[in-house]
Amino acid sequence: MSEDTNKEEQSKKKKKGREKKGMKTAYAEMSFLEHLEELRWHIIRSALAVMVFAVIAFIMKDFIFDTVILNPRTPEFWTNRMFARLAEIVGTDALRINEVPLELISIKIADQFMTHIMVSIIAGFIIAAPVVFYEFWRFIKPALYDTEKKYASGAVFFTSVLFLVGILFGYFLIVPLSIHFLGSYNVSGDVTNQINLRSYIGSVTSISLAAGVVFLLPIFSFFLSKVGILTPQFMRTYRKHSYVVMLLLSAIITPPDIFSQIMVFVPLFFLYEVSILISKRVVKKREKELNEI
Structure with a gap:
């Protein structure tokens, strides 16, 4: 009886979790x-x-x-x-x-x-x-x-x-x-x-x-992190590689002066860092929701 009760309680918890998230069954x-x-x-x-x-x-x-x-x-x-x-x-x-x-x-x-x-x-x-x-x-x-x-x-x-x-x-x-x-x-x-x-x-x-x-990198980061494809650890690991690519891109399309390169590089750098923070928040939120179910 105790095993049946535990299974029933787990089933109720999962059902409540699904109801809490409000999945559209018709869809x-x-x-x-x-x-x-x-x-x-x-x-x-x-x-x-x-x-x-x-x-x-x-x-x-x-x-x-x-x-x-x-x-x-x-x-x-x-x-x-x-x-x-x-x-x-x-x-x-x-x-x-x-x-x-x-x-x-x-x-x-x-x-x-x-x-x-x-x-x-x-x-x-x-x-x-x-x-x-x-x-x-x-x-x-x-x-x-x-x-x-x-x-x-x-x-x-x-x-x-x-x-x-x-x-x-x-x-x-x-x-x-x-x-x-x-x-x-x-x-x-x-x-x-x-x-x-x-x-x-x-x-x-x-x-x-x-x-x-x-x-749109922050938006991609949000959805890819939501489905588990992207993680903040991955983005941190390849952070230096990404910076090198950004610097090369900036150097190619700008005149031969450091000021113009910085003007192009800074927004790309900022977007990448924001994407890491977004990915971190999404992963943390997803793990919390999984633990609650």
Whole structure:
């Protein structure tokens, strides 16, 4: 009788633990095809949001290209002007970037039109990013426990903010530095750089989007730690390796001066350290919840 009583008590504890976490049984009982159908509608709504903003971006061609996309290559761009002022204060011309506008060419008859469409779609995705993140959150939310939902409250807001801040960081700092380095680099004085429009825009967009993804490192750290894939011990173990990669990346895309390298390295360093703290907190919380069940 005592063994049966113990088993019954353990069963009740597990049941209470599940009830406490509030798992949505209806969601768990959905078939694979029903999950796919649910995901399909989230993707459709996300795609519609992207297309609406893409159409708006397509119409606002002059602003998107002249003010946003093509501006970092000119001396009038905000970052280039700030580096010029800093060069005057410090007394070195090494900090001056993009003093001569980068000349661009288009070599195919349909290039400019296709580039217009491509840039509009990318701009639509960036502007609609909060909607896309919200739809993704709505899809995975029913599968979470109540405690996990509470713990992950504000996920859409913080994900959107970090992604957009990362894009701004990449656009205002990494992009002009990369244009200056790559646009002026040559292997011989006999070779003239003739930069294709699509190559230039591909670099600007890929760098900005990559920076946006990198700034999501704390979010990735949270979810990967939540499912047990990532641990703070792992991130601490490879901390020095990560720093070396960050420093190499900073050195490659910046002019040959330590100040510019530090400007790129510091945000990456900060994000990595914050990710370690987030992972530590998530692992500690998960272990506590497992002990309570």
